[in-house]
Amino acid sequence: MAGIYIHIPFCRQACHYCNFYFSVSKGNKSRFIQSLLKEIELTKDYLEGDPIETIYMGGGTPSQLETDELKIIFEKLHKVYDLGRLLEMTIEANPDDLATEKVAELSSLRGLGLNRFSIGIQSFRNEDLKYMNRAHHAEEAVLSVKKVQDAGFENITIDLIYGTPTMNNEQWYENLSKAFALKVPHISCYGLTVEAKTTLEKRIKKGACLGVDENQSATQFSMLMNEMKANGYEQYEISNFSKPGCHAIHNTNYWLGKKYLGLGPSAHSFNKAARRWNVSNIIGYAECVEKGHLSFEEEILSASQKINEKIMTSLRTKWGLNVAECDPKSAEQILTALHQIEPSNFTFENETVKLTDKGKLFADAIAARLFI
Secondary structure (H helix, E strand, C coil): CEEEEEEECECCCCCCCCCCCCECCCCCHHHHHHHHHHHHHHCCCCCCCCCEEEEEEEECCHHHCCHHHHHHHHHHHHHHCCCCCCCEEEEEECHHHCCHHHHHHHHHHHHHCCCEEEEEEECCCHHHHHHHCCCCCHHHHHHHHHHHHHCCCCCEEEEEEECCCCCCHHHHHHHHHHHHHCCCCEEEEEECCCCCCCHHHHHHHHCCCCCCCHHHHHHHHHHHHHHHHHCCCEEEECCEEECCCCCCHHHHHHHCCCEEEEECCCCEEECCCEEEEECCCHHHHHHHHHCCCCCEEEEECCHHHHHHHHHHHHHCECCCEEHHHCCHHHHHHHHHHHCCCCHHHEEEECCEEEECHHHHCCHHHHHHHHCC
């Protein structure tokens, strides 16, 4: 089984923290869509006939496209691929795009497989939204979820961000309480990070806004784990929490190492042997596709890179790292390195390493210690 990711690079405005490829101009939207349709044809053999289990439309902001434009893209996928075994089709949307009429229009895409919404709320507090330069306000955040629910969609995930300097611990607790009150089955929560070359980094350097307090961020992550557990959500991946049976299938498949095809500028693909990523430029992307070829960079993965990726992704999940699935030499190296890690950070049972709640605070550092 495999998945397809589609990158829609258009946004209403630039969030200060974002380092994904996007454009706030829609001047090339029609050209982009035609190029995307052609790329679907050009890449039809990349997954080698594996059945498509999931489709995820992210960005950017996919909800910035008109419903008819989305329909054309989904119809093309149906023509090129057998989607008879499709389990999950997700579209990312921002609250400011989800007017009642827009939600009603998107509901018409159910027949093409759309069955899941990912709503980029980030916070229910206007102070945080202003700091991040989000386009919506707090009231829209709540209403957007309710509108999608009223349209009959139950499979909904929302994003929240913790660690913003505008939000103290009590306010983070209130944010979580508002999320729980909406009764969505899935919540993704990410610590605010200051990525290089983003507007946020520049503003912090200029003293125009406060930076991230790592201690506060760690405290809020611990609060997050406790509150999720108390409200019946399972932490099946470090940043992802769900009610029973409501895991995000597409994202879970990333962590389990399944194949996926990325479509659109800057989109990444993985076929287990190599990773490749498209050019991060709408014009450059379109010019190549229009000529009948693709513009991407590719990295053939070595044996050690494959194992290190497995270490990194597996440790982030509730299933953990099964050392027995590694080759004997690598397994020996992992077990040796494991002895050098604080025992309270992990458990080791049935040849499987799993991080404790304490260990999840240091997940990347622990993974790096185990790398081959």
